[in-house]
Amino acid sequence: MATQYISTRHLRFLLHEVLDAPALQRFPYFEAYDRDAFDMTLDAAKQIGDTYLFPFYTAMDKDKAHVENGEVKVHASVRPALQAFGEGGWISSTDSFDAGGQQMPLTLFNSALMIFYAANSNTPPHAFLTQGAAHLLRSFASAELQERFVPLMYAGQWQGTMALTEPQAGSSLSDIVSTATPHPDGYFQIKGQKIFISGGDHNAVENVVHLMLARIEGAPAGAKGISLFAVPKLRDEDGQLVSNDVITAGIYGKMGQKGYVAAHLQIGENDNCRGWLVGEPNRGLSYMFQMMNEARIGTGLMAAATASGAYYAALEYARQRPQGRHPSNKDLSLPQVLIIEHADVRRMLLLQKAVIEGSFALLLQCSLYADLEKHAQGPEQRKAHLLLELLTPIAKSYPSEMGTLAVSNAMQCLGGAGYCDDFPIEQYYRDIRVNAIYEGTTGIHGLDLLGRKVMMENGEAAALFAQEISETVGQAMQADTLRNMAIALGDAAGNLQKVTMHLFGIARNERAEVFLADATLFLEYFGIVTIAWQWLRMAVAAQRALPDAAGEQEKAFYEGKILTAQYFIEYELPKTKGLHQRLSSPERVTMRTASEHLD
């Protein structure tokens, strides 16, 4: 087992040197969060990771969640971890003091989350899915409902879930058919089936509160007729928790994240399931999107953090494992060299570092936008809102897709050992793959980006994004060592705009199907440019800090940032060339292909 799973130095670099996140202190809500508070929070998170999470990561894969005598059992380490999250105030941390929270900036909270997920991507999702569900209640539910559920959720004693997917409605939420029938006593009778419900049932909590989508009888078809309900597994009757007719039909045998249950739920089979309406009828999907946007950032974050765990395991191996010799000196009387001495191994390590740290940078950038969206005003608020909307599909998809590739490279660093369960890499490889499926597949995010986000508000978000890149390019042009990188990013951003215009030409002249056919490739292109922008920002900050770096280790740290930025510009950014060619081509091969051509 590796001994490191994340670089908290990198997180501090992002928070303090790239984003200047403690400047959020200017908002009264965050006034307690000076630089020291940021650092102490990271230290506290690392303590949790080291104590409750990392030591159990591989154990909970081997001793996976399972059904035993009708009860869903998760690994014994989950309950103490949830208690620690609850008692440490982590689940409520971003909420207000009034509500028992700590008014923590999301930027800081998400940094802590990176630590938790890098330590163990199976346990923390329980707590932070609960957090998302609690936020939904806090935002839209009546005071009474909040009081009934939120404190126990924040304490880590009750699990929260999002119960959206049904057998016939996965990506297509409009097609949800679960029903809700009003009852004179104020609740609704709920009936239906929900599948793939993460954290849907398990023995590390006393109860589960499902934030569930269903249709009230007579509601309009499609998205406009979906309402949101709080549906507990057990309901309170005269101070007793009794069954609420939410039955776990089974749990899924997943390739990875085996410590984290996905349940198939049957609701109201005995016509005895009660749900409580959250907010207004028929607005459930719009409420849910608040949670889903948070959850999308959270998914990207889980992916990047999982890749981080794999990276440090691979790095440790590469520094200890001797194998082979240099091409220019094959003298067999000399001992073999460490594999980190091989350029191709360093390339694979740089790939991982570039993907992981670049993803973390974007995710904290988006988290900062989320803080500003909520607490800033006027143009600053609007800008943050639009950039967050625009970049959410990237922040979800880039770490998921490229993190999967990064972990594959981690495995390749270990060779055969990486494929075997004596080392943790194979688990990271299985675990990370789900992130490109969770919370909307990559294809769905491509449609969201190209079909909605790029042109929202008449393209204002895209224009703001172009301005951000220009600004970073301008800063980088000042430094000799960064100029080539700045030029490369400027060119790529210009080309991305050209391709976008080209695609909108198609949108004007042809069917929407043609316009959106390669939206996934557009997402990939946009993602590469976005992460290149983040790397150039980091390079600018590192270049600025280098002259005053205290000692060899700090110097190497900043040099490593600039080298990794160069790796990204040299090895990753050029991938946009091929995407550009494809997206500019008039050839519509996927449109001309029919089912019978695919046998």
Add this chain to the structure above:
Amino acid sequence: MATQYISTRHLRFLLHEVLDAPALQRFPYFEAYDRDAFDMTLDAAKQIGDTYLFPFYTAMDKDKAHVENGEVKVHASVRPALQAFGEGGWISSTDSFDAGGQQMPLTLFNSALMIFYAANSNTPPHAFLTQGAAHLLRSFASAELQERFVPLMYAGQWQGTMALTEPQAGSSLSDIVSTATPHPDGYFQIKGQKIFISGGDHNAVENVVHLMLARIEGAPAGAKGISLFAVPKLRDEDGQLVSNDVITAGIYGKMGQKGYVAAHLQIGENDNCRGWLVGEPNRGLSYMFQMMNEARIGTGLMAAATASGAYYAALEYARQRPQGRHPSNKDLSLPQVLIIEHADVRRMLLLQKAVIEGSFALLLQCSLYADLEKHAQGPEQRKAHLLLELLTPIAKSYPSEMGTLAVSNAMQCLGGAGYCDDFPIEQYYRDIRVNAIYEGTTGIHGLDLLGRKVMMENGEAAALFAQEISETVGQAMQADTLRNMAIALGDAAGNLQKVTMHLFGIARNERAEVFLADATLFLEYFGIVTIAWQWLRMAVAAQRALPDAAGEQEKAFYEGKILTAQYFIEYELPKTKGLHQRLSSPERVTMRTASEHLD
């Protein structure tokens, strides 16, 4: 479970319409193999796949190979399959009539192997690793040794292995330290450890014969001092099989291919292990390379075939699963459309088809070269030999790397269902990943291609390859519908030559480390151009056949080939643009990065 796992129609297309493989009949050795013999052989292979292999694929993953009371137990379906392979003459099929074989062309045999591996990538490797080991004995061992081992191996009763890897010698075979001490009775006493030995021990056979590398006392250091031995698990003493002191210390917990054992062997712990020298002393590594070249083609083949199994499962799902609506018609009163109606799903299916069928094409092309290398003469023989040498690293690596991506796309077609073990995709995803590690990692093949093959015989192989591409481009230029593709391939091949020259400029002026630093990317570039060439060949053959296609299904079949070729030219070939830019760049970021920059 899907009902199809491979397209035998595609194999017949390759054999008859692209390669004209039955023309091998002109060689006396193959005179029995007319077109009917080819087709009957494929039918017989399909029968085996349907009966002994496909029905057990997922079962042997769930009920995986394990140690029970000191015995390594594999799935109960393995023994009857090995018997069927033995009794059907498959293991000996390419060997001469004299040796009990069928003088089958490798081109045909490997087509059958594609069927076997697509049906089940866990069982057939047992038999065809045995075949490789038997071929080694047939090529280099004394008549007496052959007689002792080969017939039982060909019968499927004894397992053969290749026992190369040691704890300190994985990719670096020069560093093998297992020892062989001559004994007056003509055998050697063997002592050492071998790890990751596929098929190394199991209960579906009576005995295991390890083709093992070791050093005879006093042998020179490095590759020149390695000898090859036949080391059985049980040895014959007075007609009794007794232990030969080859102890299975354990089997590896692998992420995939759980039905196929990888064993850790301790040899001669009690100084009672006997091995018999194969061929001459100190020539073991060169002998082994014969087997490894076959095994490398076999690994590529296993990868492409595994991806084929996943593809047909995804295709079936895409044709049955309704989800979502078209962007231009979201009328909720209409039923949801099948997901194959979504362009992005078709793109993912085309990607898989392009990778799998393109890989099969290259693998059979290489198999044909192998047949010609052995049976043709003069320039034809030399050309086949050189092209086989040049293309072996591609034939091994491209299907392994891109097949892994193809299966990931298969999983993505299924969404959450793809991540769960109710469907076979997650097993394909785990199983295929090992192929980029087996038989030399991708990085090793990059070094082989750029460091050795491209310039072998003063670049003659590379020149022959360029000629082959020119010829195909010339043919394609005749057809209006193929001209754009021909031009694109011609350009890409020209650019590949430019990059190659550029890299050889570096080789002349700088250290070998710099020259070879990005060999893996060069391999990728070369691989894309190679598969594009194969697709253009297929498009030419399909275009030729289209006018006479018998019926709608055949017409769709040929149109599907041309569309998939277009997919490849439009979506895959452009990836060379980015690789070209990177490989042409003077920036040496991986060379300038040191261990301390990677924290």
